[in-house]
Amino acid sequence: MITRRGLLKAFGGFIAAGFASSAYAVGVEPMLRLRTVTYRIVPPGWPTGQTLRLVALADIHACEPWMSAARIRGICEHANTLGGDIVLLLGDYLSSMRAVWGKVPPADWAAALSILKAPLGVHAVLGNHDWWDDLEAQAAGGGETFSHRMLREAGIAVYSNRAVRIETMTGAFWLAGLEDQIALRPGRQWNRGGFVGLDDLPGTLAQVTDDAPLILMAHEPDVFPRVPSRVSLTLSGHTHGGQVRLFGYSPMVPSAYGNRYAYGHVVEDGRHLCVSGGLGCSIAPIRFGSPPEIMVVELG
Incomplete structure (x- = not known):
């Protein structure tokens, strides 16, 4: 009773x-919390005997107190212990959250990122918040943001619709990076419609001149349906795994495809996508079932 x-x-x-x-x-x-998530992948056509270990950090969203410069530095120190051949930064270094105590000066988060080390270097793309929070870049309708400049000054290679061939002891590969797919917000005189992307997938892939494997960095995973099989692996962030994730499902995902590309290793038509759960928070400082993570991908 x-x-x-x-x-x-x-x-x-x-x-x-x-x-x-x-x-x-x-x-x-x-x-x-901080976890390391590792995926072991052999994409179709990957050369026999060629190995590559990627360490990827996404969605830092520097702000006080949730992602201070000291915390970013600690995350980078841990990333340096993971034995990556190359470190990839997948965008969104800035935070637009209102529930913060203050912003982290760009020079401080860039200095924290500058300690990242790997034999093949540190390489980055930008995310939507890096564009949205730069009012001059928004007013100009493109060009370059201060995040581009801060990363370069920190010794980090920045990719804006660019592909570069990289030589390794076990074979060469191409690394390509797209500019952000929703970089420009609506409302400007020249943009009365929706978000405008500055990405150029065909132009970026046209820079690849041989058949070495190709790895693509794209902040938002929504480009994946358009990525051809020529690309061995696409790496993205942006979704934060939904920030709240229960039993493999997130009720809110910032993607036109919902949970299809919300998190993890996705294989479609033999093409591979890895979406990081990211490190920081967006909209609200909440994570439940989707802890901050560093993503490691072992290829070959």
């Missing part, structure tokens, strides 16, 4: 559980 006292105890338990879950989602998972 259910008594009034029993109902009150149950209700109190639900309230306590709600407070505990909220405290974890705000104070523990986004700030205190």
